[in-house]
Each structure stands twice: as structure tokens, then as C-alpha cells.
Amino acid sequence: MTPPSSIETSLEGTRDVEAVILPDLPLTVSGVSARRAKAGTLVAGTAAYSNSDFFKSPGESKPKAKRWDHLLSVESKSRTPSSLKSAARFLKKSGIISLGGGLPCPEYFPIEELTVKVPKPPQFTEQECLESGQLLTAGKYDQSEGTGTYDLSIALNYGQGMGSAQMLRFVTEHTEIVCHPPYRDWQCSLSIGSTSALEQTYRMFCERGDFVLSEEYTFASAVETAAPLGIKFLGIKMDAEGMLADTLDVLLSNWDVEVRGARKPHLVYTVPSGQNPTGATQGVARRKALYKVAQKHDLFIIEDEPYYFLQMQPYTDPNAPGLPLPKTNEEFLKTLIPTYLSMDTDGRVMRMDSFSKVISPGSRIGWITASEQIIERFVRHNECSTQNPSGISQIVLYKILEEGWGHDGYLQWLINLRVQYTKRRDTILAACEKYLPTDIVTWNPPMAGMFLWMNLDWKKHPHARTKRIIEIEDEIFLAAVEQGVLVSRGSWFAAEKASFEPTQLFFRATFAAASEEAMTEAIERFGIAVRASFGL
Amino acid sequence: MTPPSSIETSLEGTRDVEAVILPDLPLTVSGVSARRAKAGTLVAGTAAYSNSDFFKSPGESKPKAKRWDHLLSVESKSRTPSSLKSAARFLKKSGIISLGGGLPCPEYFPIEELTVKVPKPPQFTEQECLESGQLLTAGKYDQSEGTGTYDLSIALNYGQGMGSAQMLRFVTEHTEIVCHPPYRDWQCSLSIGSTSALEQTYRMFCERGDFVLSEEYTFASAVETAAPLGIKFLGIKMDAEGMLADTLDVLLSNWDVEVRGARKPHLVYTVPSGQNPTGATQGVARRKALYKVAQKHDLFIIEDEPYYFLQMQPYTDPNAPGLPLPKTNEEFLKTLIPTYLSMDTDGRVMRMDSFSKVISPGSRIGWITASEQIIERFVRHNECSTQNPSGISQIVLYKILEEGWGHDGYLQWLINLRVQYTKRRDTILAACEKYLPTDIVTWNPPMAGMFLWMNLDWKKHPHARTKRIIEIEDEIFLAAVEQGVLVSRGSWFAAEKASFEPTQLFFRATFAAASEEAMTEAIERFGIAVRASFGL
Incomplete structure (x- = not known):
């Protein structure tokens, strides 16, 4: 059990970089270097307090976020800072010795050095890394010895709820480069992963009995995380670009508390890019339309974006030459679909980023970005x-x-x-075109993410008139297993699973995990199972 | 956001070691080696399912734990396993290719090797480690290459809610060696630290409006974690050995739902060894007495033991020779106070262990031990x-x-x-004896933990008749800061903080953090502040 750690907060480590006035142009990579050079070396010791304001553009010309007091839960509103933490301010007194907090002495951390071997850009393959990767080492006292900004004596001790200043700086800058939010008081906080951040967010915004709005097919774990909290999902019809803005508007405009047995929903959960399970990516117009509906009905948006950086090259005919890759980082950034955060003039979006899909799930590190008020509540809960x-x-x-x-x-x-x-997506699509009966199975080539969503024309199934779709789904699933391939059943992803009676027949396949050979083989097997079931 | 991971579960990795029948004697370190030799190499791949039954004595002669359905919360009771996870059973089919789960391919984890430099027992000092420590390296594919049991391809991917099989084995064996629980179906689950495990446990056992019982002075964060959940702490009078069993019994025997405005409490939170903030350690008789009261009133006990292995050598007169250290690990284990878990015939204890105080808080790894039913609910929540x-x-x-x-x-x-x-405790006590006015300040030499709890005889204060104790506490706290030392105010740790009016005057000092010189200096400063305040 943790003694409140921040009583040891080394405030000397923090400094206000707002003094460095920079124009409010979108931040670039070279802009970061310039800003850091002006700000000087980051000195943040054990459990040092920090927040994104230390690391971002001041944004003085931008409006401040709206307040969300009226949407916060009883639980979230009642969180108060700890009395021990407030004692941290006394540590500013020069020469003070603290017998206050219960942080262990780093002398007893049994790791003197930690080294990782990682790729040297642009040599990113495993082989290149093994042969000529860089060795990066952290010692225990690099900071006090002047050889590093973040060392084991700091990392191995207690920290603060928003994460270390060192990592918070990186994700804040990265978020500004990618999203440059249009309001002033946005901040980031590290999370231990988006599943945990999502559970905390439900608890921050919902009471038992509330509805959360989402795509009609959605990330199953988002639904399962909400259910024990007494929170139900309400699925909005989708097309190839995900949730339909009009349907959402109509639903909310006609919300009947009596009929629904719940207050009008105020929280939307969406995966805008490479949605799980459908692979749908919302275009800019769709995002703008949905944001407008959110403004109209005062919705708060959870923008869950684990696959944002798995946006792929446009899909072309297998025999056509692929489109050229972005030549520079600036070009690459321009190819990315604008985020909700980038159009969030009200501060009504919480964006969830994760290192799981782009570095490693085992790191259990993600981050959220939202208005100062929301981040403060989130960090209080972390503590x-x-x-x-x-x-x-x-x-x-x-x-x-x-x-x-x-x-x-x-x-x-x-x-x-x-x-x-x-490459992986193109492999699975080539296999689909080769091995699946395309008069039965159709799909949209995914522009982002890990998933291919296959729509089977159940009306052509020999039992279409005698069996429920969910029974046919079960049969095909088991036949596929029999053939030696595991795919996911579409019905598993229904937002309203408890009462779900599918009207379409879907299966989800991922192209992230298996080798390209195995993937091709797997689709061939799936094709056999589908043909057999449809009597082809 | 995480696609449910266990759909990729490699079940081939798990095997049932219950077939290896061993006598139910307390497990020893050499017993572990013998058992492992019989069980063969542990093979547990990416997101492999495991549980403690794979690694512990079968305990066939022991009774099973009681069931706790009647104590579980609405939230906890409604947790169900995910449909995607249940699909994992199909992966047992030989040769099956999974396109089911969304686990990223390890090829894209940008860490090929990780090396740590750690002490070689018994050379544990930092200097010894730097000079002759051991370098331990993990590669990405050690398991498939036959050079290791746990590698980066596994550790960097998604895992299971109970933690990796590799770490679960270690903590299960360690728990059996130290606690050898007297019932059959105990299990462990890793946690991300005891603060998080505690919050989950509240949510598992409590509804809004419930009371949790604890020592009258308790870990402030335990109270602050409960408060936003609508859970209040109720403090039980203590002596030098912590919570008083009789007081607890009387309180519960006379519980009046009307007067208290809440149902009779069923959850006790206790830190039995080196309690925070009082440093109190419950002796065996006290533990037995409290367990008996728990049985009488059907209480579930949270045994929070971060300081269990900070049990120190008996305190002797500074001029007397210290008592000899345990010569062997077996001797050491015998010197440890029996745990609640070791006397838990009913399975009514959740023990919380943590690596924070004995390895590093920054690891964010702890574990809990409880009955299979409770562990299952906890793991469902983790997921x-x-x-x-x-x-x-x-x-x-x-x-x-x-x-x-x-x-x-x-x-x-x-x-x-x-x-x-x-050594640290003896240093702070020597400083106290030297620099504090012992007719005003008294203390019990702590037998465990990090904290010294100082009792100031407020009746001798010049303002004893005109000021409230809490005002005198504030004055002395600020005077100490003025002198250059930060200690913690006793009132910060009141279990019933909202309505707390102290009848005694306490300060808490830690001897875990500052150097021995600084600690001595700090106590000298505190002595000056106390003397000045008391007009000595």
C-alpha cells in the first residue's frame, strides 16, 4: 500500500515555460526542438509534479473549454485532493528535511542499470536492430550525476497520477503536433492503458442506469466494462464510415425518459479510425457532422483511437502499383485524418491514445487528452x-x-x-478475393486498424427461411473451426448485446497477428467453410 | 484500447500439476525445487491462462473456503466472462489458425533485448552490485529458441488478468512458503499495486453508504479511496498492538441500523504489521482474537501487508549488543509474525502483498491472495x-x-x-532519545514498517486549556516547518476524518527515506520546535 507520494514532491524540478511566448502556429517537430532549447533542461526529480501546461503552446488567443460540472457523476464530483499531498507545498522551503512521506530510499532498489536494444531509425526491422540497433542505458543516479534526464532512482520510486514529467512532456508535444487542439486549457495525463482509462471515464460521467451511445457494432470490451457498472450501450446505425450523425440526432431529439427508463444520454463512445470490429473510418465530413450533433445535444465524446496510427496507404487494385509513401514526416502528418480533438472548440472530447498498437501492449501505457477540468478529475482518481x-x-x-x-x-x-x-491488409484482401465466394461475402477494404469485417449475404443461405441469422452465424463459426480457422462472430460485438437479434451476418478477421502465409491459408479455410454452409 | 486478449490464449502452455501429489507439509524453498523438477519446464506463451492451482500444493485434506455471495456487491456479482474469451477454448484444436483476437505481431515490438544489472546474493550493496552484479538479459524469442521461460515476445504483448504464469508461479510459491494457508482453494492474482487492488476490493464488497472498519488511525489513502465511492471508515480504538478485538466485538454486537444509518459492516481493513501511521504490530494473540470476532460477526478481512517484510530485529538498548540475525532462511521465516492468511480456516481474508517496499514502488506490481471465488471476481474486474x-x-x-x-x-x-x-529505526530512536523532551514526547519502538508515531502530552502545553488539540497540532507542525523539518500531523490519519476531534496529539515521522545524518538533524529540529511550543 502506498503512502501518498507527493509529499516528497521535488518542486524545484518544475518550472513555468509559459514565459517562453511562442506564436500559436501548429507545432512542428523542429518547433519542439526550438521550444525545448529555450526552456532549458528538464529537471524533474522523484514524484515531481508536472502538467501539460509546462510543455505546450500557451494558446492565449484560443477560447477556454466549457465546464462539465453538470455531466460529472456523484463519485467524480466528490473527489478531493489528499491532505498529505497538500503538505507538499512546505517542501519548497529551502533546506527542509522531510520525514513526512513514506517513499523508500532508492539505495534499496535492486536494479543498478537497465539497458534496451532498440532500432536506429530508419533501420526498423528485427534483423537490422539485432545487428546494428542502439543500446540505451539508464543508470540509477543519471540525473544527479548529470548524465540523464530520467533515471532509475526516479522511475523505480513512487510517481504522480499524471505520470512522470519526462513522459508527459513527450505525449503532450506529440499530441500538439498531431492534433493542435483549438482551445486553450487542454492537458494530457498518462493512463495505464485505454481499458482502464475507459472504466474511469464511465465512472466519471455516468450513474447506474445511464446509456452510453456508440456504433451499433462496437468494441466488445467497452460494453463489458460498462455493464457491471449498470451502464447500457445504445448502438447507432452505421455505414462504411461508421456512426450516422442523422440517426444520432433523431434518437436524441426524440428521447423519451419514460419510455427509455433513463435520462437522455450525454456520453458517446466512438472509435473513429479503423473501428473495432467493422474497420470503418469516419471521414472528415462525418466527424464534423457528429461533432455538431454533440454540440446540439450537449454530448461529451470519448474518442478512442488505438488504431489512429494504423492508417494505411489507400487500397489499390492488387495489380496496380501502390501509391507512393509520404516522403517526410510533415507529409505523413498531412495524410492523417483530422482528429475530433483537432476540431474540439468546446473541449467536449476526451481523446484516448495508446502505445499498445504502436509500441507494445505490455507497456501498459497510454494517455488521455481533455480539458483541464476533466484531466484534474481523472488524475484525482488515479491517485x-x-x-x-x-x-x-x-x-x-x-x-x-x-x-x-x-x-x-x-x-x-x-x-x-x-x-x-x-502489406498485411493487402495480403488478407488478396486472399479474400482469391478464396471467398464474392457473391456471398463482401467487405470494405479497411483504411485503418487491424480488422476486416466480412458481410455474408444470409438471404442466399439454404436455411435463410428456417433458421435465425444467429443460428447460421453459429453454424458457420463452428464449421470454420472445424476447417482450422478461428474468426470472430459479428454478434459478439453488438452494442446492445443483451437484446440483440442480428439482421445481417458478419464475421471479423484480424490481419495483425498471423503470418502472411498463415493468414492466406486461414482465409482459404474460411472460404471452404462458407461454401459448404451455403451449399456452393 | 485492447481487443480481448485471451482469444489467443496458448493453452498448450498450461498443464495441471495436481497430478504430482505432494504431502501437505508447509512448503520450503527446497520443496519448491523438488516440485518444479517433477512438474517439468513451465511452458506458457503469449497471454497463456494460468492459475495458482498449477503451482501450489493440492491441499486435499484441507477444508474449502466459505462462499461470500451474500457479501458481494451488485457490481461484482454482475460481472460475466467475455464471449470472446470463451472462444479461446477453440484454440486447443491442433493446427488452428487464429484470425480471432487483435494481438499485435511481436515483430513490431521495437525492443530486441532488455538487460538489468542486479545484485548477486549475498552482495546486496549498490557498490557491490555495480562492481560485481549479475547482468540478466531477456531476448525477444527466448522461449521458442529454448533459452528462457519468459521472453519479450510474451511480456510485451497482452496478458491475462491474473498476470503472467511465470510471475504467478513465483508469488504463489512464495505465499505458500510464508503463509501456507489452512484451506484448500486459495489462489493468488497479480495486482498493479495495493492501492488499485484496494479500490477494486471496495467495489467488490461495498455499496454506497456502507461502513468499513479499521484502526482509529489508519492509512489516509485507504480512507480517501473509499470516500468518493460513498464508503465511510469507522475507526476502532487501538493500543500498541493495533485494533482492539473487544471494542470491535462490542461495536458490532450493538450495531443499530437506525442510529448508524447503515447496515452492519462486513469489511475490515487492517495493516497488521508496522501499521501506517502508528507503527503498531499486532501480536499473534491479537490476530487470533480479531479473527475470532470476524468469525462471530461474519466479517471479511483485508490484510494489507506492505510492511510485512520490514519486520526488524528486536529493539534493544542502544548500548546493548543487538540480537543475532537469523542464520538461515528457515530461521528468518520462523521469526516472522504469523499472517492472518496463515490462520484463515474460513477463507475470509484477502491478503494484499506488494513489491513496492521490498523491490520498487515503480514496478507497480503487487498480488492478492484469497479464496478462488474472490480471486475469480477480482480477475474478472481486472479484465x-x-x-x-x-x-x-x-x-x-x-x-x-x-x-x-x-x-x-x-x-x-x-x-x-x-x-x-x-539500522534506520535505531538511528531515529537514538536521535529521539537524544533530542526530544522525553517528559513530553513518548513512542513505542516500532517492530516493523517505516514509521515512528510520537505521542505528545498535550496536557502539559501552555495552551492546553484555551486551545483545541488540533490547533496545537497545527502550531507545532508549522513551527517544525519553520525549523526545517516536515513531519505528518496525526489528525491526517484519522479513520473518521470528516468528524474528527482528536483527544491526543500525535505526529508521524518516517525513517525510510532521509539519510541517517539528515534524519538525526531533522529530529533535532523537531525537538527545538516542540520545546519552544511547550515553553521549555
């Missing part, structure tokens, strides 16, 4: 629950992202991922 | 929130605990910590 991401994970990511790559190298890494995922 | 501890932390701890030290070396490390903490 009484998850605390902060593993310091060992944080220092490993810091070494890679900051010392090994920098923002520039990280963007190169993301371009490299685009190449890999494009 | 929809924290997921599992950082895999990077897990593999680093695995390397140290398993490959670097083994159970034997870990126990040696814990003896080494005992030596260090004994």
Missing part, C-alpha cells in the same frame, strides 16, 4: 487507484522515444508501421 | 480495467526473482532489508 503507469515501462519508453528516436524518429517508426500494416 | 501489470515490469521482476535470485536469494534479500531498516 486513489492506478497511481501511475509502471515506472519501469515509463523509463523504457522514455529511452526509446526520447533518447533513441525523438519525435522525428517516432514519426518515422509510425510510417514504417503503415508500410507493414498496408 | 475490464487494469488488465494486468506492465509486462516490462513483470519480465524485469521475473529476471531478478527467478533467474537472478530464486526463492532462496529473495529471502536473503529480505533479511538484508531487515538489517537496513533496523
